Amino acid sequence: MVFYLKYRPQTLAELDNTEVAERMAKYLSKPSIPHAFLFTGPRGTGKTSTARILAKSINCKSAKTPGEACGKCDRCLSIGKGENLDVLEIDAASNRGIEEIRDLREKIKLTPTNLKYKVYIIDEVHMLTTEAFNALLKTLEEPPSHAIFILATTESHKVPETIKSRCIRIDFHRASNSEILHSLKRVVKGEKLDIEEAALTEIARGGDGSFRDATKILEEVALENKKITLVEVARKLGSADSALQTKFLEALRQKQTKELLLLIQQLVRDGKNVRQFFIDLLKKLEELLLADFTKQKSEWKREDLLSAIEIFSRSFAELKTAVIPALPFELGIVEYSENVKLPAPTDLKPAPGAAFSPASVVSGNAGPVASKWPEILEALKPFNHSIVGVLRSCKPVDLSNDTLTIEAAYKFHAERLDEPKFHDIITSVIKKMLGLDVKVQVVLKKRN
Ligand SMILES: [Zn+2]
Incomplete structure (x- = not known):
């Protein structure tokens, strides 16, 4: 974490999160500064860095314009290092108790030692006990004019409304790739790193919305390599992702509902892309299913694999209308591990027999392709394992005008097949087996 701390943005102008920077500039340029802010958002999105910048901006001795700290005076430097006695950082995750807040209420009355404003930064504020929240609320109701509060949280829904209503709320979203790239370039320049442009872009992507995670990846590959190449970065990212996937798969196999839901919570808290996680998971489940069909030894039960694939494919369809992105997957986990049948919206229900039923391949107008379908799938295996998994839930429905129409039960499958x-x-396998020149067309099965 050396790089992340060393290269924290020090001024508003350096903030990588442009939306937040603009909003903060507006508040700080006004003659009266709000007394309490609530910073919400996933970890690693720059909440603490911004809190310190705010502390500097309102206390800087030689600010050129209101709200823009110089970053060089003794006040700016001591705040930037976290060493100024008038800027107090409290980690509510480890100081949940009422004692700390009581102590805070006593000392807050005292005027600042060397700054204009005393600044209280309370990180993970949602962890405070009810009593501590009540004590904090009393302070927020009548704050001394020299005190500014910055409450930061990854779980804003756990912060009482009474507290929220006293604060200016600033939401920190997952950073975009270009914002992360902006912050990484500061490190590359400062450390004079030898890194390929493509490798840096890949690290920004791998950070998955978190400045902290991206900087950590850069630091690790920089430690291991003199010249950082795309190949090294890809290897590094692959191993981190697969560790989490392995943990999840094992919990899935053992149907440990609580563990699985906690892992999803962790993904969300870390600001990871849940959708991408499940795409990778489905690919892995497909591989396991194929391994099972080719009689490779596996600890998985075939029906569990089938059910997991069917349920999580459905979660993808429900993702479009989901209010909370992780919810369709969480419901999917419960449905799978607890064997609860959840009512699916009718337009999302797979057609009876559409998924993985050998009987579904015998169909009307697809002629020789339909009758040879199992053999065709077998012949496709050496080319691409995962596509066979997808095709098992599809059927050839029509062969006319040199066009083979394949019907997919899920949109997710149709999109993959259309590559x-x-x-x-x-087409090349069909040509080889049946001597037919056909074009392939993929359609989505119509719902009744
Ligand atoms: Zn300054």
Whole structure:
């Protein structure tokens, strides 16, 4: 974490999160500064850095314009290092108790030692006990004019409304790739790192919305390599993702509902992309299913694999209308591990027999392709394992005008099958087995 702390943005102008920087500039340029802020958002999105910048901006001795700290005076420097006695950082995760807040209420009356404003930064404020919240609220109701509060939280819904209503709320979203890139370039320049441009872009992507995670990745690859290449970065990212996936898969196999839900919570808290996580998970489940069909030894039960694939594919369809992105997957976990059948919206329900039923491949108008479908799937395996997994839930429905129509039960599957490389593989196998020149067309099964 050396780089992350060393290269924290020090001024508003350096803040990588442009939206937050603009909003803060507005508040700080006004003659009267709000007495309490609530910073909300996933970890690693710059809440603490921004809190310190705010402390500097209102206390700087030689600010050129209101709200823009110089970053060089003794006040700016001591606040930046976290060493100024008038800027107090309290971690509510480890100081949940009423004692700290009582202590705070006593000392807050005293005027600042060397700054204009005393600044209280309370990190993970949602962890405070009810009593501590009540004590804090009393302070927020009548704050001394020299005190500013910055409450930061990753879980704003756990902060009481009475507290929220006293604060100016600033939301920190997951950082965009270009914002992360902006912050990484500061490190590259400062440390004079030898890194390929593509490798840096890949690290920004791997940070997945978190400045902290991206900087940590950069620091680790910089320690391990003199010249940082895309290959090294890809290797590093692959191993971190697969560790989490392995943990999740094992909990899934053992149907540990609580563990699985906690892992999802962790993903969300860390600001990870839940959708991408499940795409990777489905790919892995497909591989396991195919391994099972080819009689490779596995600890998984085939029906569990089938049910997990079916349920999580459905979660993807529900994602579009979901209010909370993780929710369809959380419901999917409960449905799978607890064996609870949740009522699916009718337009999302897979057609009976559409998924993985060998009987579904015998169909009307697809002629020789339909009758040879199991053999065709078998012949496709050496080319691409995962596509066979997808095709098992699809059926050839029509063969006319040299066009083979394949019907997919899920939109997710239809989209994957529509990649040109898969069209090519399917047509070449059909040509080889049946001597037919066909074009492939993928359609989504209509719901009744
Ligand atoms: Zn200054």
